[in-house]
Amino acid sequence: MTADDTRTAADDTRATGGDDGPVLRLESVRKTFGRDRVVLRDVSLDVAPHTVTALIGASGSGKSTLLRCANLLEEIDDGAIFLDGEEITDPRADPDAVRRRIGVVFQSYNLFPHMTVLQNITLAPRRVLGVSREEAEARARELLGRLGLGDKAGEYPDRLSGGQQQRAAIVRALAVRPRLLLLDEITAALDPELVGEVLSVVRDLKADGMTMVLATHEMGFAREVADQVCFLDNGVVLERGTPQEVFGNPRQERTRRFLRRIV
Numbered sequence: 593m594t595a596d597d598t599r600t601a602a603d604d605t606r607a608t609g610g611d612d613g614p615v616l617r618l619e620s621v622r623k624t625f626g627r628d629r630v631v632l633r634d635v636s637l638d639v640a641p642h643t644v645t646a647l648i649g650a651s652g653s654g655k656s657t658l659l660r661c662a663n664l665l666e667e668i669d670d671g672a673i674f675l676d677g678e679e680i681t682d683p684r685a686d687p688d689a690v691r692r693r694i695g696v697v698f699q700s701y702n703l704f705p706h707m708t709v710l711q712n713i714t715l716a717p718r719r720v721l722g723v724s725r726e727e728a729e730a731r732a733r734e735l736l737g738r739l740g741l742g743d744k745a746g747e748y749p750d751r752l753s754g755g756q757q758q759r760a761a762i763v764r765a766l767a768v769r770p771r772l773l774l775l776d777e778i779t780a781a782l783d784p785e786l787v788g789e790v791l792s793v794v795r796d797l798k799a800d801g802m803t804m805v806l807a808t809h810e811m812g813f814a815r816e817v818a819d820q821v822c823f824l825d826n827g828v829v830l831e832r833g834t835p836q837e838v839f840g841n842p843r844q845e846r847t848r849r850f851l852r853r854i855v
């Protein structure tokens with residue numbers, strides 16, 4: 593990736609009102625499923641521009657739900673979520689317009705199997721943003737090249753390794769020039785030898801200034817790449833801090849127990 597995207601991100605920031613405020617803000621978010629299953633309770637979180645936030649915590653602690661709420665795939669019960677200072681959980685907000693500004697990559701690379709890599713990547717820019725085919729393809733090829741997939745544009749997903757598919761999914765998420773990237777355990781379904789190439793892409797995106805929130809079980813990686821680490825326990829942000837604070841000197845016994853178990 594080049595400075596080009598960083599500059600675009602900075603321009604976007606100016607256009608939407610300042611580089612000071614958080615890109616994403618959760619204020620006392622509560623999410624329940626059914627009548628009494630509380631999955632997120634009073635979750636507050638700020639994600640500063642050009643930073644990486646790692647969500648860690650046991651399976652079922654609410655990481656995916658948090659990311660899905662941020663992308664309006666789930667409706668929250670209480671609290672508010674802001675993107676660049678604008679409340680996206682306001683009933684008057686347009687969910688499609690919000691999702692255009694947020695790129696998402698899930699655990700299982702869900703590329704459309706009947707489309708080539710290039711078609712997968714250019715679909716949203718063409719359909720949603722109304723970008724011309726030529727422009728969408730040029731941007732896609734440029735991103736593919738940067739993520740080491742320059743020769744895969746014409747392939748179908750099942751001809752790619754898991755790591756390549758996941759990198760293509762990241763390219764697809766980047767194709768709409770999102771303000772924020774949400775990554776949900778993007779290495780969890782990969783064979784161990786393929787994890788490194790995907791993490792290395794995240795590292796490069798961070799170097800370019802992309803704002804990211806990622807749920808991960810890769811503690812070493814979270815420690816290395818994150819500016820902020822949030823430990824979720826049963827829907828509560830039990831501990832939040834720099835990697836040094838959370839990994840090096842956890843304040844909560846539950847955090848210590850979790851880290852002992854997983855590291």
Ligand code: ADP
Binds near residue numbers: 652
């Ligand atoms: P994590 O990503 O940390 O593993 P999740 O956010 O996926 O956790 O899940 C948190 C809790 O919410 C789990 O107990 C899960 O069973 C529950 N949950 C998630 N989605 C739903 C749903 N659609 N309906 C009911 N319960 C759900």
Ligand code: MG
Binds near residue numbers: 655657776807
């Ligand atoms: Mg999850």
